[in-house]
Amino acid sequence: MIDTFDQSFLRHLTSVSEPFVKALLLTGPSPDLVKPVSLPDPEKPGRGEVLVRMKAASVNFIDTAVASGLYPGISYPIVPVADGAGVVIGIGEGVTGVKVGHRVAIHPKSRWIAGRPTAERARTMRGVTHNGSLQEFATVPSDTVVVAPGFLDWRHIAALPIAATTAWNALKAAVIRPGSWVVLLGTGGLSLMGLQFAKALGAHVIVTSTSEKKAERVKALGADHVIKTSAGSDWSCQVLDLTDGVGADLVLETIGEATFNSAVRSVRQGGTVFTAGFVSGSRVEVDLMSIITRAVRVIGVNTGSVEDLEEAMAVIASADIRPVLGTELNVAAAADALRGQPGFGKTIIHLDW
Template sequence: MHVIELARPDTKAFQRVVRPDPAAPGDRQVLVRMRAASLNFIDVAVVRGHYPAASYPNIPVADGAGEVVEVGAGVTHLKAGDRVAIHPKAIWVGGRPTRERAHIMRGVTVPGSLTEYQLVDAATAVRAPDHLTWAEIAALPITFTTGWSSLKMADINAGATIVVLGTGGASLSTLQLAKAQGARVIVTSSSDDKIERAKALGADAGVNYRTTPDWHERVLDLTDGVGADLVFEAAGTDTFPRSIKSVRQGGTVFTIGFRTGGVAELDLMAVIVNGLRIIGTNTGSADDLREAVRAVASTGLRPVIAQTYGLDQIEAAYEAFAKGEAFGKTVFDIAW
């Protein structure tokens, strides 16, 4: 079978190689022909050598989607021909995270999605909603699992206010899921055009952090001085202190990103006095993805796709994604 291999942590180290076809699926396994994959910041960290657990050489990209071509014994919820999103945590089916469950990740420690076929645990393959394209299915796993987990952990219901930082895939999926639950959403961006596009997706208000550097004060204004129930913290060092200042008494800062750095100053008095919850996440389980996909199916949501690349454009796709300027997800069409 054809695969894309990352030989070492270097954007020039992608190569197309041929590997043996996978074996027939064993007990509770499925064989999937891959059709699409989508980039997340962890994929950039791997290719830059900034993710300590990553192994090389490896098949890159955590998130992917494909068509089931064969099922093993004991698989009853899937059949040949089903379209599936493949959860990136290869053994984290459900329950709380453990060191092992969180560590084993496609495209990082085990082979990822840029391959002709993948043999996976059937419990980590989630049947996709019929209304989605291959690109949209590939955009589901990390971003929608993460967005769904943030809303669930912060107890977000109708009438709550959340702030999402930026307009990348995770932030937009959280926006969409929050609006489907009746929440009010404030989005931050350095672009007025992107704020307007986010409003077209349902955002109730936006703050341009380039023209309003103290954007947390605008959040407080928009919430009558109360603050947000949840801040979806997707950036890291540059934004974390203001995220703390944006959240209400007893509110939640849900931190997922390190695009601007992984070390942040923390005002402990603000955390203690205001009873804040700071939750870090490394996505969630396959069961969490399954819940998010049910929400997508029932509401008709469609992930936002920024751009689709072919397998002959891998370096360009990574470089464009790393700039952080895309509105939505960057996707690969897996066609050999």
């Protein structure tokens, strides 16, 4: 872990004694049903736990899906939003490696510390199965917080858990190295995190975009090529042209139904389609021969482990990577953030109670 200490933590300790703490509660499957509430004063963290004063949160597609009723099995009411960052203000017994004053990202999978996914590890998630980040204080297992480097502010730290973990796992799965070819779809937070990691590894990066303005911005971030697309278009031939007919080593598939087949056609023999999103829908008709005869690896992902986020954070620290931020809203406008705002970079909620 990266030892980064917040010298102002004493100021936060005094507020823990307040009788109630503030939170936002999602009471049903609509952003219009986000309600401000007062929660009981947080208890002293138990063994293996830390108490975190939350400072910022970031929105992922899963959060908008939960808020709109598109994600199955949600028990409302719930404090929404998986990803968040804050300062450690309390330590339980037996906690090592984390100190009061550390600035941390909270990994959303509280039972997936390391290793391969299992049903138990993957299904437990902040903002989905239990309360998430839109609260003043959160008591969490100490082995689910990852200390952030000092050059990142609260917004950047909050933007990392899902996007950095997922993007890093995609690059690892495809064994990306200098000279590899990576295709990223659109300019959301996950794709831009993939761009930053891929360039740090020396890869060539192709980004698809429907916007000329966004294309220019993504080039400024280091994209080698931008393919202009339109809804439903097949861009695989352009990827093949750019890679001299070979195809990409990796397509980080974040869109789903509308783009999946183009992704399969775009990868090289033995290439990887790393599928992490279903923004356009989750039902796809696939030509299996295209996958079988070219030995394409299709890998589904449900984020990753705390250990994966620690690895990603180490790369971020060594390569001086700052996540790309998009829309920033205060906590009073959190419902607007949960409606989903397609844009450039991560949507951030400042927890400015």
